[in-house]
Amino acid sequence: MTATVIRAQVAGDGRLLSADAPLLALQREAGAEVGDPLAVPQLAAIARLSHRLGVMVSRSLTAAADHADISMWVRAKPEDGGVHLAIIDWRERLLSDDGVGMDRSTDIAALSEGWIWQVDTQLRFEMALAGAGDDSALPQDPPAIGARFSSYFQLQPDEDGDMAMLRGFALRQAFRGQHAILSADPARRYSLSAAPLFDVGGGLTGYRGIATPLRSDPPAQRDAPLTLYPAEFGRRLDRSLRQPLGRIIANADTISAQLEGPLRDDYAGYASDIASAGRHLLALVDDLADLQAVDRPDFSIVSEELDLADIARRAAGLLAVKALDKSITILPPQPEETLAATGEFRRVLQILVNLVGNAVRYAPEGTEVRIWTEWEDGMARLTVADQGSGVDPADRERIFDKFERLGRDDHGGSGLGLYISRRLARAMGGDIVVGGAPGQGARFILTLPVAAS
Template sequence: MNMPAHPAVIRATVAADGRLLSADAPLLALQQEAGGDLGEMIAIPQLAAMARLAARLGVTLSRPVAAAAERGDIDMWVRAKPDGQNVQMAVIDWHERSPVSANIDLAQRDMDIAALSEGWTWQIDTQLRFQMVLEGQGGQGVLPGAPPVPGSPFTSYFELRPNGEGDLPILRGFAQRRAFRGQLAALTGDGEQHFALSGFPMFDLGGQLVGYRGKALPMDRAIMAPLAAPEPTVLYPAEFGKRLDRSLRQPLGRIIANADSIGSQFEGPLRPDYVGYAHDIASAGRHLMALIDDLADLQAIDRPDFAVVAEEVDLADIGRRAAGLFLVKALDRGICVVAPEAEVSELAVGEFRRALQILMNLVGNAVRYAPEGSTVRIETGRDGEQAWIAVLDQGDGVPTDSRERIFDKFERLGRSDAGGSGLGLYISRRLARAMGGDIRVDDAPEGGARFALLLPALG
């Protein structure tokens, strides 16, 4: 599909009462497609929610937005800035994607799941942690010598492999909350034991997903010819990203957008519990989207040919951007995020996108785990040939004997909350070292932890 050319920045003005006062052509066309027009209430739920929040808080917001149009999905990076009685909105990134159709024979797939009855049984919760494992019947599905331990992460035991078509059926199943079959997997750290995984979702009485139960069939007993290949296909990162976009990100984006629309009650008032359900769905969708992003990054950075771009980056500017992205979440917890002043600059060599990704992880962790009512500071500086940017919190800090272990895969230092996958710091350090730098952790002067990203200084 040929996409129309759009200006670098697409602007709009929204009144305090939610009316669209002015808009550049692309946004106006989207407004009209949604059933509105100039002078009428903005009909794009995600933009309306951003404008309303920016006006209520009196702060500038900046975040990604996904909108559905007849011609396909539109990904935007939107900035909303209060301006007197109005809100000025600017879209600095606008990408259109063609709709993806998928013809899924659900009846046949469920029959396949029912037919695949051999193997040992596993069960996981919505945080992808094992709840139980059971041996199969009649000796068909004896547990491995080191079976998974309840409470351990699913992905720390199984290394997922794409099938002959380059797909990961388990991820498609999770995104659609449906059964899956034919997921190739090897025991982590033991490439000799391969399994074919199948599974089906479990729901509570309220219709909420509570986990998955499935089978692990040793490959030497596999009854499906496509799974008999001794060496699974290896995807290049770009192709893997396309698969994730088709199978997961697009349907998840629609789920999140629809849940946000329901929760915003644009079609009229709802019962409070229904509004809560909508917010829960959107929150769970965003959590799963973050897990998908971590998985995509993990697949990419663990390849021997992974590389980053060397370009000029301003660490202070990156710090200000990261602080802005977590401003609302920080306000919800009464946390003050102090970013470098506007005139501060600290130039380094790295890849802007990856450096921002690292800072978002560090600031996000600080806002998530720092005490309510505390302060998170972002500071920059230079030490010889290295420029650095540090995130300092006022939490419990990181014990000295755990300061290297915290960068291991799936390590969360005993935390049982649903805050993350345990991959963020591992990925961040790998990215930092790929850019010729590193991440270090020590004590903050006022207590708490100090995480510092170091990159080669410019000039």
């Protein structure tokens, strides 16, 4: 499974030398061209930081376009006297505009009565509007913007066990007649129909459709599955925190980078502190969202072949600046080292960022964090070792409990990272355990199944 990477090359003086189409379009929207200074403030700031420090810098950021807010994950790497930018997870959230796509929604509305819904490619609601018919009012508890589709609706298979919506999404085609029940009220049933939405480049941006109430007596339903976290919690969490925090971080980064002119050092420092605090809160929101996901009975992962040593090097690169702040050296596997394993790439990277991040957070200044890989008992094994105080043997299972921080009162995290990481590792057929002699540093050991090859 691969993700599209948008690439650009920035000169040492900040000029954009080359860029893939989406980023070039953003540059031109700002009134600049190739050869001009990079005109996207957030990208220019991360490029300058990477060039000044001489290290790879990675972070998420949000940029504003005329038609959308664009969130992305950016990796900036010093290269040939300039900086190479690699952008993944480019997501466009359309701005509110009554004129966008109304012809398509009108066509769908003509098919049947019901209320109108729209989701993005991550199956998060972008819109919920009442229709014009007698049965077209919104439910009393409509989906919140940003809420997961799967938290609001539970899809029901047809007599053949097929699901029209899943088939339509797989083929990027319209679908009709997908039955679903409300997660919060299984007695309320709907028939869902929708058509795909595409951007000007032909890329899928989501689906817009109609939810039509079903009034026939429903067949006997099995007991609804246990839900540990109410759907409303997830909806409000995303709508009330993630989006405002993203804007706060983006604005604070712009001020801290002094893109609009010089500022007093203390003012720039305040902005940097605001951005740092915002990222901390956003990490907590992400932890809560991941917790909701991994505790669902239907949680699953994608199994693919991956190189555990390569992912370890990526995690080390993501945390290089954080380690530099404490004069900590991260020693990842050598570039020529490989270790084939199976799992889901982004989930394994998430685990390693958590393990290495914890090691950097709690290791003494001026020490080393070592990462190495090996085979053991038919499993691929990766160890993250620090030179801190270690973990007492009595706490080596308790540390994986939900919200467990072993009595720490600092602001280092939510106490969910290790719980989520172990759940992810076990979902991929592996595990995480703690080793190391008391007083000689902690060793967190991730194991995953080896690749078939």
